[in-house]
Amino acid sequence: MTTIRNPILPGFNPDPAFCRAGDDYYIATSTFEWYPGVQIHHSRDLVNWRLVCRPLDRQSQLDMRGNPDSCGVWAPALTYADGLFWLIYTDVKRRLGNFKDTHNYLVTAPSIEGPWSDPIFMNSSGFDPSLFHDDDGRKWFVNMVWDHRRRRNSFDGILLQEYSPAEQRLVGPIKNIFKGSPLGLVEGPHLWKRNGWYYLTVAEGGTSYNHAVTIARSRNIDGPYELHPNTHLLTSKDAPDAPLQRAGHGFYVEASTGEVYHTHLCSRPLPGTRRSPLGRETAIQRVVWREDDWLYLAHGGQVPAVEVKGPDLPRHPFPPEPERHDFDDGRLPSAFQWLRTPDWGRLFSLTVRASHLRLYGRESIGSWFEQALVARRQTDWSYSAETALEFEPETYQQMAGLICYYDRARFHYLAVSADDEGRRVLQVISCLGDHPDALMTYMLDSDLPLPEDGPIHLGVDVHLADLQFRWSIDGVNWKPVGPILDASILSDEAGPGAHGSFTGAFVGMAAHDLTGRALPADFDHFSYRADMPSD
Structure with a gap:
């Protein structure tokens, strides 16, 4: 049976x-x-x-x-x-x-x-x-x-x-x-x-x-x-x-x-x-x-x-989805989607740089028009996700990184940006769904300085309602960054906007450029691994 x-x-x-x-x-x-x-x-x-x-x-x-x-x-x-x-x-x-x-x-x-x-x-x-x-x-x-x-x-x-x-x-x-x-x-x-x-x-x-x-x-x-x-x-x-x-x-x-x-x-x-x-x-x-x-x-x-x-039919399994995507074949893996626009070429490319997903920084996080955010569904109560990006921001109005996203009022964002002097820094930005105007909160007491150039590895570990970001220079030696955040806000039921909310949590890659210069961010890979059964 x-x-x-x-x-x-x-x-x-x-x-x-x-x-x-x-x-x-x-x-x-x-x-x-x-x-x-x-x-x-x-x-x-x-x-x-x-x-x-x-x-x-x-x-x-x-x-x-x-x-x-x-x-x-x-x-x-x-x-x-x-x-x-x-x-x-x-x-x-x-x-x-x-x-x-x-x-x-x-x-x-x-x-x-x-x-x-x-x-x-x-x-x-x-x-x-x-x-x-x-x-x-x-x-x-x-x-x-x-x-x-x-x-x-x-x-x-x-x-x-x-x-x-x-x-x-x-x-x-x-x-x-x-x-x-x-x-x-x-x-x-x-x-x-x-x-x-x-x-x-x-x-x-x-x-x-x-x-x-x-x-x-x-x-x-x-x-x-x-x-x-x-x-x-x-x-x-x-x-x-x-x-x-x-x-x-x-x-x-x-x-x-x-x-x-x-x-x-x-x-x-x-x-x-x-x-x-x-x-x-x-x-x-x-x-x-x-x-x-x-x-x-x-x-x-x-x-x-x-x-x-189940019905009395022969079993017909399908190959499992890969845990890691290296963006090698010039096509966006089927696990990923983006937001709203049919003009996806303004948001990303998989051919401009081989084996990379290039995101062009567009409008602000939560924009209802043109936001460069490519993500996959959270399908497990506990998971780990990782990516690596090359990004050279010139101003604090440019940011890119790893995002856990529900909508414009509910997200956690581990972002590479720049300080007032144009030096690269790492930020943890959250919108906690507790304010009708979708105000952001910076979750670090001060931005974390980063090396002047080179790739930055970003990761997140989610276990039930606990969400912890981490980062690394080499992808091997990881350091936690920021406090343990509330993953449960990424839900239909959280916050004053919860009535009439109908989607679910996503995790993925994002780039935002509020200068309008569409600064690119290149992502080398993305991985998602379930860490325990989701039941």
Whole structure:
């Protein structure tokens, strides 16, 4: 018997849309302000997964310059029909205040690797869009609708409208088919059909600790929809000690063996806290159909399990990701992303200097437009990361180094910069998420002098909520620098901006040049090593 161990996609991988194409299984997850947009993972056995593509990789598909933190790509939906992959996504331009600007698009591809089409605009009435392919050939588009008036509930139900592939637009009447359960905050809709029933799975309760997957059904696609006997297929809201918290928002798939599964997002708070630097992750649960034509967790109850029985399929492992990247082949390793802009050539190059990642210092740390920051997800509670850079700053307005980053209000930065006389120094800069204006704190009593030239090795060790930077001249003899910092601030739940924060902790390389001269910083390598199991 194979065993699926959750989460199957550790680290920031929320809002999992589940898709099967023959013997291949795909999960698409949200990427928010990180570029390229949408992560798609592939599996043949539901146990082993690998990142196969990020399809939104050019300006015509996605340009997030100016998008605030935790905006950008929300809740993609991936389906396969008519020999094509269909990817629906939202580009959120505003999330705070009464209004949300939520533009929904469709792209298609004959293969999961592409080529992916230019987008077709669908609507802007709300977020979390999805496309359902009915067995009569018609296609139906659903999304939650946002009520900016807030007279009752901003989450005003699930809208349904037909999509015409021939006309490449939504057509016909718009109907609100489901207002949700008493839990409220209904979003994340997906439709599927079985035994003459239309099933609607939605997310409810908000994506924090009251989150849930709710299921309803109807004989007609436009309703009325009746709630599941238990209302929620799965939730951790009443199980505060469950290992997988914040469980909700996913989709149903029938395996080629006939066994059935449902994805969902979850988080694993640091022990004794309600903070999750790993962000919202992806898990999968085995589900069963009962005689009443309703879906239930196979292990019973509503609380998601860490270990579930896998399908009766051959094991299909993938090669592990390398711990160290030496930037030798002229391409950015797939583990890394950057922020917002499709014009990545203004941020970095892997060819100007062989076997190096060159970052061009751009706008300030936390900029919503053009920031040279290339990083990978934190996927473990405890890890070590290292890099080495050559950087010759001339002024204190230029800095580059190793960064642990959540957003503009939450980061820790080990930076090479210059003092008032232009001499190289090492700084530890933090933004602790405790001030609405994202004020920085310098964590050393005074800057640490560095040699006038030559590479500087930078490292970080994270163990649960403790984060310690270190540095070295030769990469062998290391010295700690600065105090032990709080790694838990790099989470959705930390600070006054925590409401509506949706990503996760990253660790990577950054360069900033506030003079506008784009001073380059050359990084020789980057390594990430998990130091203990993340459970």
